[in-house]
Amino acid sequence: MGAYAAAYERSIADPTRFWGLAARDIRWLVPPDRVLDDGAPPFYRWFTGGELNTCDNALDRHVEEGRGDQAALIYDSPVTGTTATYTYRELTDLVARFAGALRELGVQRGDRVVVYLPMIPDAVVAMLACARLGAVHSVVFGGFAAKELAVRIDHARPKVVVSASCGVEGSRVIAYKPLLDAALDLASHKVDRCVIRQRPQLHADLVRPRDVDWDEAVAQASPAGCVPVASTDPLYILYTSGTTGRPKGVVRDNGGHAVALRWSMENIYGVGPGDVFWAASDVGWVVGHSYIVYAPLLTGCTTVLYEGKPVGTPDAGAFWRVAAQHRVKALFTAPTAIRAVKKEDPDGALLAGHDLSAMDTLFLAGERLDPDTYHWAARVLGKPVIDHWWQTETGWPIVANLRGLEPMPVRPGSPSVAVPGFDVRVLAPDGTTAAPGADGAIVVRLPLPPGTLSTLWQDDERFVESYLTRYPGHYLTGDGGRIDADGYVWVMGRTDDVINVAGHRLSTGTMEEVIAGHPAVAECAVIGVQDALKGQVPRGLVVLKSGADVDLAVLRADLVAMVREQIGPVAALKEITVVGALPKTRSGKILRGAMRGIADGQDVTVPSTIEDPAVLEELRPVLRPPTAS
Numbered sequence: 001m002g003a004y005a006a007a008y009e010r011s012i013a014d015p016t017r018f019w020g021l022a023a024r025d026i027r028w029l030v031p032p033d034r035v036l037d038d039g040a041p042p043f044y045r046w047f048t049g050g051e052l053n054t055c056d057n058a059l060d061r062h063v064e065e066g067r068g069d070q071a072a073l074i075y076d077s078p079v080t081g082t083t084a085t086y087t088y089r090e091l092t093d094l095v096a097r098f099a100g101a102l103r104e105l106g107v108q109r110g111d112r113v114v115v116y117l118p119m120i121p122d123a124v125v126a127m128l129a130c131a132r133l134g135a136v137h138s139v140v141f142g143g144f145a146a147k148e149l150a151v152r153i154d155h156a157r158p159k160v161v162v163s164a165s166c167g168v169e170g171s172r173v174i175a176y177k178p179l180l181d182a183a184l185d186l187a188s189h190k191v192d193r194c195v196i197r198q199r200p201q202l203h204a205d206l207v208r209p210r211d212v213d214w215d216e217a218v219a220q221a222s223p224a225g226c227v228p229v230a231s232t233d234p235l236y237i238l239y240t241s242g243t244t245g246r247p248k249g250v251v252r253d254n255g256g257h258a259v260a261l262r263w264s265m266e267n268i269y270g271v272g273p274g275d276v277f278w279a280a281s282d283v284g285w286v287v288g289h290s291y292i293v294y295a296p297l298l299t300g301c302t303t304v305l306y307e308g309k310p311v312g313t314p315d316a317g318a319f320w321r322v323a324a325q326h327r328v329k330a331l332f333t334a335p336t337a338i339r340a341v342k343k344e345d346p347d348g349a350l351l352a353g354h355d356l357s358a359m360d361t362l363f364l365a366g367e368r369l370d371p372d373t374y375h376w377a378a379r380v381l382g383k384p385v386i387d388h389w390w391q392t393e394t395g396w397p398i399v400a401n402l403r404g405l406e407p408m409p410v411r412p413g414s415p416s417v418a419v420p421g422f423d424v425r426v427l428a429p430d431g432t433t434a435a436p437g438a439d440g441a442i443v444v445r446l447p448l449p450p451g452t453l454s455t456l457w458q459d460d461e462r463f464v465e466s467y468l469t470r471y472p473g474h475y476l477t478g479d480g481g482r483i484d485a486d487g488y489v490w491v492m493g494r495t496d497d498v499i500n501v502a503g504h505r506l507s508t509g510t511m512e513e514v515i516a517g518h519p520a521v522a523e524c525a526v527i528g529v530q531d532a533l534k535g536q537v538p539r540g541l542v543v544l545k546s547g548a549d550v551d552l553a554v555l556r557a558d559l560v561a562m563v564r565e566q567i568g569p570v571a572a573l574k575e576i577t578v579v580g581a582l583p584k585t586r587s588g589k590i591l592r593g594a595m596r597g598i599a600d601g602q603d604v605t606v607p608s609t610i611e612d613p614a615v616l617e618e619l620r621p622v623l624r625p626p627t628a629s
Helices: 003-013 015-025 054-067 088-104 121-133 146-156 177-186 214-219 255-267 286-299 318-325 335-344 371-381 460-467 508-516 552-566 592-599 613-623
Strands: 034-040 043-048 071-077 082-087 112-116 136-139 160-164 166-169 172-175 193-197 211-213 234-239 249-253 276-279 302-306 330-333 361-364 385-387 423-427 440-445 474-483 489-494 498-501 504-507 521-531 535-544 575-578
Touching: 003 015, 015 034, 015 255, 043 255, 054 071, 054 088, 054 121, 054 255, 054 286, 071 088, 071 121, 082 088, 088 121, 088 214, 112 121, 112 146, 121 136, 121 160, 121 234, 121 286, 121 302, 136 146, 146 177, 146 234, 146 249, 160 177, 172 177, 177 193, 193 214, 211 214, 234 286, 249 255, 255 286, 276 286, 286 302, 318 330, 335 361, 335 371, 335 521, 361 371, 371 385, 371 508, 423 474, 460 474, 489 508, 498 535, 504 508, 508 521, 508 535, 508 552, 521 592, 535 552, 552 575, 592 613
Parallel strands: 071 302, 112 136, 112 160, 136 234, 160 193, 193 211, 276 302, 276 330, 330 361, 361 385, 535 575
Antiparallel strands: 034 043, 071 082, 166 172, 234 249, 423 440, 440 474, 474 489, 498 504, 521 535
């Protein structure tokens, strides 16, 4: 039995022993008396009775154990022309001092703090300072609309909001303070104080005494020590993308989170203490929480914080420049970022001159990795390209190719195998286990492993209703797919992206896979739209690679023929439109639901998480049915 198979079997057969051993890598102030508390299913708790502090494990212990002079955080900001490095000792000092400032403002263990910051070191400092005090942070993506920020403020009811005067998006300076002021006016919950980081690109007017300048607050405070918290106490609340009206705040605990993320770094990503790890994401998303801030620092790695884009800051070689300059061992980003690079630099010419000898692996997650993007990245980089699959709710990978435990052959289109701790199943609509290779709903048998969501903030009932009711005893991922005879999991997209064409259930993800294989296509989306005869029919939207010289009529005919040949005439894909760009969230997910609603003539509200609203607006005339007004 290989290392992976043995570890996976142990994790499922005896999770208490498996995770009890993993917990030894965490510094406990009080050791847990139970590894898994299963006394009140479906609510499971990990490491009950234990006490720790997540900031202590991410910073202080490394200083005490000899890593004080090692780089903890590298800040690279092409949009401001800034690069800075912070050692573990320096970062610990900054966090302790800001924690002292929060303490002076009345923040105590269990209080909530909303963090509304751009990708600057202060975002990492603020998150860790909350953890240091035992406070619960809720990071809201910098620049989020005032209404959406107000909804989260009302739901989390923070004592303090930490923000900045502005963010920088490419060449644009985005004023944050007017958005924050408007949100505070809209919110019914009144925030006691706001701490504002003044950035040189734009100075914000402060509303005294509510608003406090960051530097002034720190200057008046003494450093704070680490406050012990229970393993089961919440570390943070993270609202899932697009929540409006009734917020959905994922709750992450302290103990299970620390154990799982520490385990994942060496076993999944193949990185250890002293290695440089770069997650090219944003702290507003779960990837930023888990793999910019917590997991690398819990492990003793050097983590890269990048304030820029994959293209345009200044060009499509930005990722390769950062990876080479900082000697990155593992880069983790979203497939959409690589597709953007591929679109602008299809031959990978901008790799020239960048020494990527330190880089072992490119990891991709956040949406489905189509085989064409996989093959392109693997070809131009000449390095392993590893897909993996997880969710905001799980906090770390469900399915992966575990590079540190036992690297496996890559099968393009599959994120590989279930990660130890996740008992992944595929179920038919009647709840029975689907045969190998048969499509169904992807679920995880309870209990979920450490590090996954413990509940939704102040809404246990909705937690059960959303995730645990459809298939009792299982967590519903909301994704569909299959598991093949070798245990590889194939995730074909959200279950609501399965369309019914004349009684045939078809995956839009499968059609996208075919279309993306055309040499002129940079990226694509297939949506199901209403049809009077067949119920639904697929419709394709295609973005061409930069410089692609093709006859559009010929291209459409070729794509229709490819889908017909590889999937069959039942797919009924006949309408394909070439567009300039696809609408996406800031984390890179294509807004298929919004496009589908417009195509069906619905009055679709622009989602709060959209990266560029203009893209969706430009598509409205293209998508809207002829009969719609």
